[in-house]
Amino acid sequence: MKSEEAYRVPGFSANGIHAGIKADGRPDLALLYSTRPAKIAGVFTTNCFKAAPVLLDQQRIKKGLAQAVIVNSGCANAATGEEGFADALAVSKSASQALGIADDLVMVASTGVIGHRFPLPKIENSMPRLVTGLREEGIADAEAGIMTTDRFPKIALRKGRFGNREVTLCGIAKGAGMIEPNMATMLAFVMTDADIEGEALDAVFRRSVAKSFNAITVDGCMSTNDTALILANGVAGNPPLKKGGKGLSRFGDLLGDLLGELARGMVRDGEGATKLIEITVEEARTLQDAKRVAYAIGNSNLVKTAFYGGDPNWGRIISAAGSLGIALPVEKVRLFFDGVPLFAQGKGVPGREKELAAIMQQPEIHLRIALGMGSRSWTICASDLTFDYVKINAHYHT
Amino acid sequence: MKSEEAYRVPGFSANGIHAGIKADGRPDLALLYSTRPAKIAGVFTTNCFKAAPVLLDQQRIKKGLAQAVIVNSGCANAATGEEGFADALAVSKSASQALGIADDLVMVASTGVIGHRFPLPKIENSMPRLVTGLREEGIADAEAGIMTTDRFPKIALRKGRFGNREVTLCGIAKGAGMIEPNMATMLAFVMTDADIEGEALDAVFRRSVAKSFNAITVDGCMSTNDTALILANGVAGNPPLKKGGKGLSRFGDLLGDLLGELARGMVRDGEGATKLIEITVEEARTLQDAKRVAYAIGNSNLVKTAFYGGDPNWGRIISAAGSLGIALPVEKVRLFFDGVPLFAQGKGVPGREKELAAIMQQPEIHLRIALGMGSRSWTICASDLTFDYVKINAHYHT
Numbered sequence: 001m002k003s004e005e006a007y008r009v010p011g012f013s014a015n016g017i018h019a020g021i022k023a024d025g026r027p028d029l030a031l032l033y034s035t036r037p038a039k040i041a042g043v044f045t046t047n048c049f050k051a052a053p054v055l056l057d058q059q060r061i062k063k064g065l066a067q068a069v070i071v072n073s074g075c076a077n078a079a080t081g082e083e084g085f086a087d088a089l090a091v092s093k094s095a096s097q098a099l100g101i102a103d104d105l106v107m108v109a110s111t112g113v114i115g116h117r118f119p120l121p122k123i124e125n126s127m128p129r130l131v132t133g134l135r136e137e138g139i140a141d142a143e144a145g146i147m148t149t150d151r152f153p154k155i156a157l158r159k160g161r162f163g164n165r166e167v168t169l170c171g172i173a174k175g176a177g178m179i180e181p182n183m184a185t186m187l188a189f190v191m192t193d194a195d196i197e198g199e200a201l202d203a204v205f206r207r208s209v210a211k212s213f214n215a216i217t218v219d220g221c222m223s224t225n226d227t228a229l230i231l232a233n234g235v236a237g238n239p240p241l242k243k244g245g246k247g248l249s250r251f252g253d254l255l256g257d258l259l260g261e262l263a264r265g266m267v268r269d270g271e272g273a274t275k276l277i278e279i280t281v282e283e284a285r286t287l288q289d290a291k292r293v294a295y296a297i298g299n300s301n302l303v304k305t306a307f308y309g310g311d312p313n314w315g316r317i318i319s320a321a322g323s324l325g326i327a328l329p330v331e332k333v334r335l336f337f338d339g340v341p342l343f344a345q346g347k348g349v350p351g352r353e354k355e356l357a358a359i360m361q362q363p364e365i366h367l368r369i370a371l372g373m374g375s376r377s378w379t380i381c382a383s384d385l386t387f388d389y390v391k392i393n394a395h396y397h398t
Numbered sequence: 399m400k401s402e403e404a405y406r407v408p409g410f411s412a413n414g415i416h417a418g419i420k421a422d423g424r425p426d427l428a429l430l431y432s433t434r435p436a437k438i439a440g441v442f443t444t445n446c447f448k449a450a451p452v453l454l455d456q457q458r459i460k461k462g463l464a465q466a467v468i469v470n471s472g473c474a475n476a477a478t479g480e481e482g483f484a485d486a487l488a489v490s491k492s493a494s495q496a497l498g499i500a501d502d503l504v505m506v507a508s509t510g511v512i513g514h515r516f517p518l519p520k521i522e523n524s525m526p527r528l529v530t531g532l533r534e535e536g537i538a539d540a541e542a543g544i545m546t547t548d549r550f551p552k553i554a555l556r557k558g559r560f561g562n563r564e565v566t567l568c569g570i571a572k573g574a575g576m577i578e579p580n581m582a583t584m585l586a587f588v589m590t591d592a593d594i595e596g597e598a599l600d601a602v603f604r605r606s607v608a609k610s611f612n613a614i615t616v617d618g619c620m621s622t623n624d625t626a627l628i629l630a631n632g633v634a635g636n637p638p639l640k641k642g643g644k645g646l647s648r649f650g651d652l653l654g655d656l657l658g659e660l661a662r663g664m665v666r667d668g669e670g671a672t673k674l675i676e677i678t679v680e681e682a683r684t685l686q687d688a689k690r691v692a693y694a695i696g697n698s699n700l701v702k703t704a705f706y707g708g709d710p711n712w713g714r715i716i717s718a719a720g721s722l723g724i725a726l727p728v729e730k731v732r733l734f735f736d737g738v739p740l741f742a743q744g745k746g747v748p749g750r751e752k753e754l755a756a757i758m759q760q761p762e763i764h765l766r767i768a769l770g771m772g773s774r775s776w777t778i779c780a781s782d783l784t785f786d787y788v789k790i791n792a793h794y795h796t
Contacts, residue, residue: 315512
């Protein structure tokens with residue numbers, strides 16, 4: 001973590017305060033603001049039971065422009081029916097009025113308990129204070145306002161030069177762990193001063209999300225509120241990045257790198273997590289096969305508990321890989337932990353116990369499985385399954 | 399549990415002893431024997447990494463006849479390569495010689511640690527003692543021989559009359575929980591004196607397994623050794639049960655009931671389990687949709703920990719159901735616990751907290767979700783996710 005001073009993006013300001021949604025006095029309301037309307041792209045949960053703010057954002061994002069994002073933690077505003085949708089609209093209205101901008105330039109996001117209504121008056125009453133406090137170096141405050149059970153903030157910055165202009169990207173995120181009692185939610189917001197065409201922004205953002213936020217798993221659960229947004233306000237004055245233009249792929253690399261840092265932070269901060277397991281599936285016949293095998297391993301409770309216990313339990317890993325109906329060539333499958341072979345030619349590789357015991361003590365372990373079927377590969381990050389996960393998720397009563 | 403005397407099937411004998419595979423002196427070798435070759439049907443794991451005994455059984459079952467089943471616990475004989483297959487053959491040979499029957503009439507099953515070879519001499523040396531001790535009332539001993547981390551035996555009996563003859567079915571099973579460190583394995587063996595045609599036996603057994611063993615989940619993991627066999631020796635002398643004959647569906651009901659009892663026992667005895675959650679999905683458009691939703695709920699760690707914690711957390715349940723890409727009509731979905739509504743018309747049902755708190759204390763809870771899309775339904779049983787699950791599976795080092 002850099003000092004909060006470092007987290008600035010020209011043309012953006014931010015703030016985070018306690019509005020009274022959370023009972024414990026921690027920040028629970030955050031605002032991101034661009035001095036001018038920015039290009040926007042977004043990725044949302046595909047859950048059928050989408051929260052009200054997600055439904056509202058999905059309408060608004062169609063026009064491709066936004067100027068502010070208002071986010072609360074402590075209440076998901078999900079499964080709240082028409083009343084909940086009206087509440088999301090009211091929060092947006094409150095923000096747009098205080099900011100003096102068009103209402104449909106405001107995006108809304110929420111995270112917290114499912115099935116409860118907003119304490120709307122508290123949010124409305126806090127809005128002037130939230131807006132007055134907006135400042136360029138306020139991004140770290142905004143991050144504090146979206147955190148729930150997160151143990152540490154996830155905030156990342158990248159800079160690059162495009163046509164002799166410096167371009168900055170800064171992202172904040174909250175964890176893929178359980179939030180309050182009811183759901184696992186991830187929220188992520190990226191601000192950049194890059195000048196970029198809307199279509200190009202959408203394409204590069206979707207690609208980067210697929211390789212970062214969509215390549216992690218804590219418990220395999222998908223929330224009703226998952227939202228990732230990027231706002232690009234063009235203040236940097238670089239030559240506009242376009243589809244097919246040479247700057248775009250370099251911008252995509254920066255963005256992918258930034259989202260990757262946030263995503264790994266989410267896994268490390270997964271509920272009760274003590275280890276980050278990077279799982280690479282190689283030599284798959286199709287990309288889909290590679291992903292399915294990676295998630296089967298990363299979501300297996302038997303694999304996750306073995307990592308927690310420090311047990312290099314390859315039997316559980318190959319069993320998970322073999323259970324999907326993909327006809328793996330048993331004799332060709334090889335499994336490695338940080339390069340040390342555990343399984344090959346249909347059986348365990350003996351004599352590596354000492355190396356493996358040391359590897360299992362590491363906070364990050366790279367598991368690699370080669371399927372011997374083709375040339376496609378995919379990598380995900382997973383957390384382990386621990387007593388604390390059960391404690392956090394069982395012993396909280398609504 | 400009845401007394402061991404009650405568990406007898408005419409024409410069958412059984413035994414279970416300690417052969418020295420397990421270190422702690424508990425029974426680890428079991429034998430089931432029919433006085434004459436019996437019709438046989440079986441269902442096996444679809445895992446690619448099938449254990450050696452599974453590969454051997456899949457060859458032998460093709461001829462439809464068997465006379466003995468030799469089962470060991472404490473060693474899975476999985477991921478052991480050609481040597482492991484030779485070991486399985488050697489165990490079979492040892493049993494067939496001691497019994498004086500053709501070798502290809504012996505079925506083999508194993509459960510325990512993956513990747514370790516058998517202590518073959520111990521098994522061979524124990525075989526005479528195992529065979530000498532065969533007795534009609536020995537089925538409970540055989541059950542003891544196949545148990546591993548199981549806390550209680552799973553043994554069930556059904557009787558029916560077919561053409562004025564009494565027909566008996568008796569089944570034993572071991573749990574779908576973690577066995578030794580490396581795998582979740584279920585083994586089940588049913589003996590019946592019914593006279594039944596091979597094709598009919600196969601059909602009725604597959605159907606019953608689909609609704610029992612394939613409708614439970616502890617942790618969603620599929621082992622390398624899962625095996626369910628039924629032997630029918632015809633000693634009852636009933637008019638042969640045939641496909642399309644009127645007795646077959648009644649026999650199927652008895653068998654389904656028997657397997658259901660064993661399957662529920664496995665869930666109740668799932669690793670660390672404190673609750674059995676019966677999940678019925680109704681009004682699905684297709685059977686596949688109903689099954690997918692049921693398993694998404696039953697395998698969700700967030701749902702399972704909520705049940706452990708006694709929290710009627712409907713947000714996690716609808717979120718799990720909504721995450722599959724099935725376009726659920728949100729307004730039509732209803733959720734009930736033991737008949738008490740929790741969710742309807744897109745939001746939570748208020749005012750039922752007291753009833754729900756009482757229901758959550760029950761050892762068995764019936765969760766029902768109606769999707770409002772069609773008329774297909776499916777029911778599964780799941781266990782909760784507890785500290786003990788993590789303890790059992792994390793704190794055992796190879």
